[in-house]
Amino acid sequence: MELDTFIHQLHFDTEKIFPPDWEVDWDDAPLPYKLYRGLPAITLSAEVPLTLKKREDNLNPSLDELGHFLWYVYGQTQFSQSPLIDGAKGENVSFIQSLRRFVPSGGALYPNELYVYVKLDDAPTGIYHYDVAHHRLILLREGNYDNYLSRSLGNRLPISDCFCTVFVSTMFWKNFYKYNNFSYRLQGLDAGVAIGQSLEVANTMGFSTQVCYQFLDRSINHLLGLSEQQESVYAVIPLSTKPIPRTGNEKKDEIVFASELCREVPALNHESYNRSKRVIDYPILRKLNEESMFETTQSFAKLTNNKAEYSFGSDMVLLPFTECFSYDLASVCRERYSPGIDFTLGKVSQTQLSTLLKETVSFLYQNDLDDTQGHIENRLSLYGSFYNVEGIPNGAYSYDYGTHALRKIAEGDYREFLQAGLTMPFVNMYQVPLCMHVVGDKDHLKGTFGYRGYRIQQMEAGILVQRLSLVSCALGMGGHALLGFDVNQSDELYRINSKEKTSLIEIPVGSYRPRAWLRGSLQN
Numbered sequence: 076m077e078l079d080t081f082i083h084q085l086h087f088d089t090e091k092i093f094p095p096d097w098e099v100d101w102d103d104a105p106l107p108y109k110l111y112r113g114l115p116a117i118t119l120s121a122e123v124p125l126t127l128k129k130r131e132d133n134l135n136p137s138l139d140e141l142g143h144f145l146w147y148v149y150g151q152t153q154f155s156q157s158p159l160i161d162g163a164k165g166e167n168v169s170f171i172q173s174l175r176r177f178v179p180s181g182g183a184l185y186p187n188e189l190y191v192y193v194k195l196d197d198a199p200t201g202i203y204h205y206d207v208a209h210h211r212l213i214l215l216r217e218g219n220y221d222n223y224l225s226r227s228l229g230n231r232l233p234i235s236d237c238f239c240t241v242f243v244s245t246m247f248w249k250n251f252y253k254y255n256n257f258s259y260r261l262q263g264l265d266a267g268v269a270i271g272q273s274l275e276v277a278n279t280m281g282f283s284t285q286v287c288y289q290f291l292d293r294s295i296n297h298l299l300g301l302s303e304q305q306e307s308v309y310a311v312i313p314l315s316t317k318p319i320p321r322t323g324n325e326k327k328d329e330i331v332f333a334s335e336l337c338r339e340v341p342a343l344n345h346e347s348y349n350r351s352k353r354v355i356d357y358p359i360l361r362k363l364n365e366e367s368m369f370e371t372t373q374s375f376a377k378l379t380n381n382k383a384e385y386s387f388g389s390d391m392v393l394l395p396f397t398e399c400f401s402y403d404l405a406s407v408c409r410e411r412y413s414p415g416i417d418f419t420l421g422k423v424s425q426t427q428l429s430t431l432l433k434e435t436v437s438f439l440y441q442n443d444l445d446d447t448q449g450h451i452e453n454r455l456s457l458y459g460s461f462y463n464v465e466g467i468p469n470g471a472y473s474y475d476y477g478t479h480a481l482r483k484i485a486e487g488d489y490r491e492f493l494q495a496g497l498t499m500p501f502v503n504m505y506q507v508p509l510c511m512h513v514v515g516d517k518d519h520l521k522g523t524f525g526y527r528g529y530r531i532q533q534m535e536a537g538i539l540v541q542r543l544s545l546v547s548c549a550l551g552m553g554g555h556a557l558l559g560f561d562v563n564q565s566d567e568l569y570r571i572n573s574k575e576k577t578s579l580i581e582i583p584v585g586s587y588r589p590r591a592w593l594r595g596s597l598q599n
Contacts, residue, residue, distance in 0.1 A: 078366060081359055082519065082529055085260050086577065087562055089498075092256040099253050105349040107174065107185045108151075108207040109246060112346045115214040116206070117198055119145070126405045129281035133316045135238050138197045140280070144314075145205050147276045147408065149189050149269055152177055154595050174597075176207075177408040178268045178541060179556055181261040186249040187269050188306070190215070190242040190299050192224060202299060215300055216343060223339060226331045227294045228287055228311065229372040231443065233320070237313040242299060243269050246306045247364075248349065251357050259360050260558060263530040264580065266309045267537015273312055274440050274538070275545065279404045283319045285441040287311040288531045289375045289524075292368040294336035300343025307364050309530060319441065331372045367527040376523050378445040380453055390483035391475075392467055394429040402549035409596070411544055414553040414587035418506040421586040423464045427550050428509070429479070431584070432457060434546045435539060436476045444531070452476045454520075455535055458569050458578070460489045460510045471568050473514075484569055492568065493581075496561035502583050509584040511554075512565055513539050517577045536579045547584045557581045 084091045119142030127147065130136070146152075153175040173183045180186070189205040191212070201217035225234040234240065243266050250265075251258040270286055277284045288310055295308045313319060369375065436457060439449040447453055457474040461467055470486040494504040504510065513536045520528030540556045547554040558580060565578040 076359060078359075078363060078526060081256070081363075082526075085257065089257055094255065097255050100353070103351050103353055104252055105249050105351045106208075107183070107249065109188050109204065110206070110208060110348045111204060111213045111215075112348060114345060116209075117203075117212045117214070119210050119212065121210060123147075123150075124405070126403060127276065127279045129279065130316070131281075135194075135196050136282075136316065138195055141191070141193065141195065141239060142210070144276055144280060144282075145189065145191070146210060147177060147405065148273050149176055149178065149185075149187075149205065149207060150210055151175070151207055151597055152409075153597060177411065178272045179413055179544065180265050180268070181250060181558070182253055184250040184253065185265070186245055186247070186258070186262050187266050187309075188244045188246055189269070190244065190308075192220060192240040192242075194219070194238050204299075215345060216298065216340075220298060220340070223294070223298060223336060227291045227298070227333075227336060229289070229331065229375050230329060232285060232287070232313055233315075234313060236317055237315040237319070239314040241273060241312040241314065242295065242308050243273075243310040243312070244299070244301065244306050244308045246349075247357055247360050248305065248351065248354050251360065252351065252355070256357070256359055257558075258357075259363060260533065263309070263533025264537040264540065264556075264558070266530075267534035267539075268541045269537075270310055270312065270534060271538035271541030275404055275541070277312075277314060281316070283315045283317060284312055285319045285443070287313070287443050288527075288534070289369060289443050291331065291333035291336065291370070291372065293333040293370070297333075297337045297342065298340065300345055303364065304361060310534060329372075333368075333370050363526055363529075367525065367530060369527070375443075378454070378520070378523050380445060380447055391478070392472070392481040392483070394432070394479050394481065395425055396479065397426060397430050397433065400430050400434050400546070400549070402545075404545070407545050407548045411548045412553045412587070412590075413544075413555040414583075414585075414590075415501055415555055416503055417587040417590050418503060418553070418555075418583065418585050419588050420463060420506045420508060423461075423508045423552075423585070425464065425466050427552075428461070428464055428467070431509075431543070431546055431550060431552075432474045433476070433479060435543045436474065438542060440538070451535060451539065454515060454532070455539055455579075456514045456576075457539075458484075458512045458514050458571075460493060460568065461508065462488055462490055463508045473569065489568060492564070493560075496564040497557070498559040498561070501557060501559060502555060504583065507583040507585050509552075511543065511582040511584055512569070512578040513580050513582070514569070514571060514576050515579050517575045532579070540580060540582060543582055543584070551586070552584055553587045554582050554584045557583070 120139045202215045203212040221235045245262045471484040472481040544554045560581045
């Protein structure tokens, strides 16, 4: 299959990307975390604080602080057991157990892994894997690799000033075993959610960050010892106690090649375990990953700021301006919940909606995609179908961050329309007052970044999803991200086809009732 055809079907005609005889082998499922064998380990403190505070000095953070950061970003935080009722009368009941984290993930499969390049006073300098199962660091490669890493990033950042660099990778098999080729869409979104949580935790703890989507893939994977047939890094996030300049000491005339860097350090052949006895090949995912790789820093590019304003008529609703909204991140992380069928219809105030939209879109984060100050709204927008919102007629709207207003697209109750668009009835849309959609360019940034643009767009959408989830929880509501919806139908509702825009993900938001399940915190 041609890659362009695959990406089109992945987004607009998903049934065609599944083999007709596809069946999930549940008994041979991989673990939701990666395990290394026979390597040195540093156990991180299990005494994780119940709240996170901003550090007040510029001294090098401690190993304990790094452990707290990693646990709040991607640690195992909760065990849950939910009933699964089979039969009209409920006579057959089984139970589903899962280990959960503070970030949502498609099917709770967590296809991403975290690696860290650590330079702390109380740990050997080197490359580590974050062992989620045991909350510890596994030493993969000892030594200082500032120069190697800096060149892999195009000499754009002062890596020597950063106490830690986080690598977010994707292990293809971890959710391919269930979702087959559709997993490619999930993997970018899941990586974005992890990036979004990293930004939230780092900001709360007082760390400066920059998200690097552009790097020399093979040299980074080589440094971490990853097999590119199984796993590849999607994003690199340096952490510093000092402000990270948007443009570092970039040597524009120096061209760096991944192949040359790989020859500078020996290959790693560490043994890892994933439990599956039979791993099915995923040729399309491998081909997309290979086509997305940058072999030289000449491939690095910048998006032009061509954000257009689209008017759908004179109907606008100016939203009330609210004071700066703050919340306790640790508490919200513990309370965050994806309601699914547990939504209950309730009234939403204009203040709640105003705060939700403004706080989701207004945040800034440094990245290497363009020359702006980190405005994600230059590339992504929020649209929504609203019902039972105080002072706002039921209908479909786009949110204009610049004017902090809603632009009316179509008036009416679209809950039945949205319910019919679900591929699986995971949510009762009749009980949902706010159905949000993240909207982006239909070409998935391919014109600038090639096939790499698709996963970049998905990651940025994931960042917005996580931000929306946290803010909705802080406002007393829940959000449930969905990919099982009819994209063509949503694009028709918002009249964005002619604008070369498309819906990337759907997030119903509203109040909910507590679920009947057993859950327990894994926090010490």
